[in-house]
Amino acid sequence: MTYFELLRAHQGYLERIALAMLGNRADAEDAMQEAALAGYQHFDQLRGGEAAFGAWLRRILIRQCRRILDGRRRTFPVDDLAAYIPDLAPGPDVEATATWEMVARLSDHLRPVVVLRYMLDMSQQEIAEELAIPVGTVKSRLGKALALLRKMGEAQRREAR
Amino acid sequence: MMPRDDFESRLGQGLKRWAQAGEPTLDLEALVRERAGLGPAGAESVQPGKPQPSLQPGEPLLSPQAELLQPGDTRVPVPQPNPTVDPRSPRRWLRWAGGITTAAAALALALGLSFPTWAGAVAGWPLIGPVVTEIIMDDAGMKWAYEMGLMQGSVAELSEDGVTIRILGVVADSRRTTVLYQVQGAPPVPKEQGKQPIQAGQDLGFHRPTQQVEVMITAVDGQGGMSSSAPPEETPLGLVGTVSTLPLPGAKAELELQFRVDEKRFTLTVPASRAETDRYSREVAVNQSQEIDGITYTVESVTYTPVESIVRLRLEAPSFYGPIQRDPETEVLYLEADGVRYRTTGGGSGVDNVFLYAFPRVKGSSLHLVVPLEVKGVDIDALWPLQKGAVTEVLGVPVTLASYQRQNRVVQFEWESPDRDEMWGVSGIEVIDREGRAYEIGAAGSGWSGESNYVNPETNTRHRRFETELPEGVEPVAVRATRAAVPVEGPWVFELPQ
Numbered sequence: 258m259t260y261f262e263l264l265r266a267h268q269g270y271l272e273r274i275a276l277a278m279l280g281n282r283a284d285a286e287d288a289m290q291e292a293a294l295a296g297y298q299h300f301d302q303l304r305g306g307e308a309a310f311g312a313w314l315r316r317i318l319i320r321q322c323r324r325i326l327d328g329r330r331r332t333f334p335v336d337d338l339a340a341y342i343p344d345l346a347p348g349p350d351v352e353a354t355a356t357w358e359m360v361a362r363l364s365d366h367l368r369p370v371v372v373l374r375y376m377l378d379m380s381q382q383e384i385a386e387e388l389a390i391p392v393g394t395v396k397s398r399l400g401k402a403l404a405l406l407r408k409m410g411e412a413q414r415r416e417a418r
Numbered sequence: 419m420m421p422r423d424d425f426e427s428r429l430g431q432g433l434k435r436w437a438q439a440g441e442p443t444l445d446l447e448a449l450v451r452e453r454a455g456l457g458p459a460g461a462e463s464v465q466p467g468k469p470q471p472s473l474q475p476g477e478p479l480l481s482p483q484a485e486l487l488q489p490g491d492t493r494v495p496v497p498q499p500n501p502t503v504d505p506r507s508p509r510r511w512l513r514w515a516g517g518i519t520t521a522a523a524a525l526a527l528a529l530g531l532s533f534p535t536w537a538g539a540v541a542g543w544p545l546i547g548p549v550v551t552e553i554i555m556d557d558a559g560m561k562w563a564y565e566m567g568l569m570q571g572s573v574a575e576l577s578e579d580g581v582t583i584r585i586l587g588v589v590a591d592s593r594r595t596t597v598l599y600q601v602q603g604a605p606p607v608p609k610e611q612g613k614q615p616i617q618a619g620q621d622l623g624f625h626r627p628t629q630q631v632e633v634m635i636t637a638v639d640g641q642g643g644m645s646s647s648a649p650p651e652e653t654p655l656g657l658v659g660t661v662s663t664l665p666l667p668g669a670k671a672e673l674e675l676q677f678r679v680d681e682k683r684f685t686l687t688v689p690a691s692r693a694e695t696d697r698y699s700r701e702v703a704v705n706q707s708q709e710i711d712g713i714t715y716t717v718e719s720v721t722y723t724p725v726e727s728i729v730r731l732r733l734e735a736p737s738f739y740g741p742i743q744r745d746p747e748t749e750v751l752y753l754e755a756d757g758v759r760y761r762t763t764g765g766g767s768g769v770d771n772v773f774l775y776a777f778p779r780v781k782g783s784s785l786h787l788v789v790p791l792e793v794k795g796v797d798i799d800a801l802w803p804l805q806k807g808a809v810t811e812v813l814g815v816p817v818t819l820a821s822y823q824r825q826n827r828v829v830q831f832e833w834e835s836p837d838r839d840e841m842w843g844v845s846g847i848e849v850i851d852r853e854g855r856a857y858e859i860g861a862a863g864s865g866w867s868g869e870s871n872y873v874n875p876e877t878n879t880r881h882r883r884f885e886t887e888l889p890e891g892v893e894p895v896a897v898r899a900t901r902a903a904v905p906v907e908g909p910w911v912f913e914l915p916q
Contacts, residue, residue, distance in 0.1 A: 261447045273440030277433070286444060293446040294453050295876045328743040328872045348436035356432025375430040376437055407425060 260300045263310045264293060270311075271318055276346060277372040278322035280361060288325055292318040319373070319387055326365055359409040367402040370395055574688050581679045585688045586658075588673070591695035592721040593728050593774050594662050597635065597675060597688065602656035604630050604679050630680055633661040637674035664772060669693040699723045708910045712736065713792045715910040718772070720787075722916075726763065726776045727753065729787055729914070733771050738795035738903040739861075740845035740884075743872040751775065751789040753914075755782030781916065789910040793842060795901045800844060803896050812902050813841040819897070820881075829859075830885035831897055837878045839905055843871040846900030847884050851893055860886030871903075 258266075271292070275285035296314045303313050348354040360371055373379045373387060381399070385392040422430070450456075574585040581603040589596045635645035650659025661675065670691045677684040700722045707716040713735040721728040744750050753760040762775050802808040802819040809818045817835040824830070833844065848856045860867030867886040874881060888894065 261450075264446055264450075265442065268442040268444070268446060269440035270437055271440075272443060273437040276440075277437065289444060289446065290449050290453075291874060291876070293450050297450050297454055298876070324872075324875075328870070346436075346440075348432070349439040350435065352428070353432045353435040353439065356429060357436045360429075360433065371429075372433070375426065376433040378430070403426070406429065410425065 258307055260297055263307060264296070264314070267311045267314060271315060273346070274315060274372070274376070275318055275322055277357070277360065277376060278319065278369050279325060280365065280368055282346075284325050288318060288321040291321045295321070315377075322369070323388055326369060355413055359406050359413070362409065363402055363405065367398050367405070370398045371402045371406070374399060574686055576684055576686055578684065579682055581682060581684070582656075583677055583679070583684055583686065585675070585686060588688060588690045590666050590690045590692040592665050592692070592699045592701065592723065593726070593776055595635075595638075595664065595666055595673070595690055595692075596660050596662040597673060597690075598658070598660050599633060599650075599675070599677075600656050600658050601631050601650065601677070601679060604657055631657055631659070632678040633659065634676050635661055635663045635673055636676045636685075638663065638666065639668075639671045640674075665774070666690060666692050669696065695723075702915050704912065704914065706912050708912070710792075710908055710910060711794075711906045713794055713906050715789055715792075715912075717787060717912045717914070720914045722779065725779050727779055727785075727914075729753075729775045729777070731773045731775060731787075733773065733792075735792060735794045736796065738793055738843075738845055738901055740843060740901070740903065741869055741871045742793055742842055742903055743870075744791075749791045751787065753777040753780065754786045754788055755780045756784065758782075759788075785914040785916055787912045787914055789908050791908055792906050792910075793903045794906055795845065796904050798844070798899060798902045800899045800902075801850070801896055802898075804894060812844060812899070813904070815841040817841075817844065822897070827888045827890070828885065829888055829894070830883065832884075833880075833882040835880045835882075837873045837875075837880050842903035842905055843880060843882045844899035844902050845884075847886075848898045848900060849888065849892060849894035850896040850898060852895050856898065857889050857892050857894075859888060860884065 268289075272285060272289055275288045275292075276282060279285050279288060292314060295317050299317075303310060305313075346357065348357055360368060363371060369388060370384055373384045374381070379387065381392050381395045384395045388395070576583045581601065584600040584602075585597060586600055587598040589598075631650055633645075633647050633650075636642060645661050645663040647659065647661040650657040663673075670689065670693065673688050673690050675686045675688065677686070701719050702722070703719050704717040705719075707714055713733070716732040716734075718730040718732055720730070750761070752762075758780075760777050760780055763778055796813070798812055800810045800812045800817065802810050802817075804822050805819070806821055807818060809816050811817070812835070815835050815838050817833050819831065820834040821832040822829070829849070831847070835841070846858070847860060848858050850856050860869075867884065869882075869884045871880070871882045873879065
């Protein structure tokens with residue numbers, strides 16, 4: 258398969274990862290574009306054949322997401338904030354949609370850690386390496402995020418009754 | 419690894435199903451082909467990949483500097499890599515300096531709720547609940563003040579013309595004076611989408627929603643001053659937001675606040691006091707200045723609280739008036755104690771060129787503040803016709819107008835340039851009409867603008883984006899930049915008395 262055929266096969270899932278990491282579609286699209294271009298330019302460095310393509314491009318994408326998150330923390334213009342409301346994209350079922358709606362409300366500090374841990378099943382050490390933060394910080398952020406998500410889950414259940 | 423409980427399992431499964439349901443929304447092939455300089459699909463046999471020193475599978479992601487603060491290092495309290503803000507953009511600090519945290523924490527107090535009760539109450543608020551808890555936990559000063567019961571509840575209320583404004587709390591300490599407010603009866607915020615891929619004939623997606631509430635602290639004890647605020651958050655309680663100014667000059671003061679709600683204006687006065695928080699703080703005057711290449715930093719004082727070291731810093735430099743992405747490892751100020759570096763734990767609150775940076779409360783035989791690098795603005799005159807690909811040299815660096823888009827009066831410019839130290843981006847943007855008249859656009863205080871300025875290390879390319887609204891009736895034929903950012907290598911180093 259060509260690069261573009263492989264890209265198309267993985268694109269929907271990767272777009273969702275970018276959206277989950279960054280919380281809004283505008284930045285997610287920027288990250289996808291940069292990752293797709295970087296993947297194209299470095300396609301000859303892919304090891305492991307087509308089977309490894311998804312994980313390989315995902316890693317490039319996560320690096321792009323981290324770069325955007327870092328830049329956003331330092332230079333995010335206040336004027337743009339309202340355009341960066343969380344994007345509540347629907348899932349295939351009510352529970353998946355509700356799960357994302359909770360995670361989408363987490364801050365830029367907490368949401369990426371949750372995404373890497375629970376969506377991509379990374380270990381705390383792997384998350385620390387991907388985000389360039391200490392493992393202790395990963396643990397504390399996961400703890401905070403889970404506490405918040407549990408509260409939101411309880412609130413959702415109360416509303417549903 | 420700890421086993422996952424039922425909640426975590428459902429969380430993971432829900433997220434995975436949500437992600438797997440994603441459908442492509444972008445024409446990535448076309449975008450990659452365009453940026454890689456390829457023709458349309460099928461025009462040639464695509465042989466991507468070329469030898470470039472970039473990503474390698476297994477390549478370590480941590481930079482060498484990141485190893486400085488290793489987890490588990492018992493010497494170091496492992497300060498969190500909190501956001502560092504651009505000190506030239508005073509309006510930008512608040513969001514990341516814990517403004518809404520302050521607001522949320524004060525909200526609980528203003529409502530007279532004990533923490534457990536309050537925590538239970540906010541769990542039902544889908545938007546503000548998570549924000550509240552995180553801010554208290556992330557802001558060492560706030561957390562400490564909250565635990566010590568030192569946040570000041572101060573309730574004032576005004577109802578007029580269907581609008582109700584409540585002042586729910588004031589937090590005054592050696593780092594900030596922040597007022598939490600609630601507005602009910604404001605018109606709803608239009609829900610806007612972010613930037614979308616643009617198709618022929620399709621509306622542009624970039625625009626700024628109308629901000630229906632603006633708040634300023636217009637006077638402290640009758641003296642005018644500047645304040646910083648971020649757009650308020652929509653909550654089940656109405657719009658909730660904060661507005662902040664510098665620490666009070668004395669123990670107590672009257673704050674005058676002005677609200678604009680839609681087209682109506684309201685003025686309120688509230689008392690503020692830092693007397694209680696000051697009992698636990700010790701301010702030491704420093705008043706040392708250093709000038710390097712036209713940029714003067716002055717450390718005015720350092721305040722030690724039980725949990726923070728707060729440096730009051732004054733910056734005098736020709737402004738760039740634009741955002742700049744910085745490398746947090748090498749380009750952002752830090753505190754150094756006995757050879758260990760500590761990053762800021764709270765953003766600098768910048769008003770009138772004075773910035774307050776919070777660091778962990780550390781002790782050592784020597785304590786230094788180090789500013790490794792700063793950026794200044796210089797005058798330029800660089801002009802691009804409104805043609806994609808137009809190139810103009812700025813301080814010896816070729817800058818390409820990579821795209822120009824417009825919908826009605828909203829315009830967006832994107833420039834690309836090689837990542838070089840001579841020039842870190844352009845600002846002071848003007849458009850030129852057919853008669854050669856120049857119109858400054860998106861200037862501070864004259865309306866909205868959205869912008870970014872960052873380097874893609876994969877391509878060593880600087881990307882500068884600027885979007886704003888054209889003045890009424892102006893039809894531009896060219897765009898001009900009148901300022902450029904120039905980095906100045908420090909370091910500015912100050913020994914801090916303890």
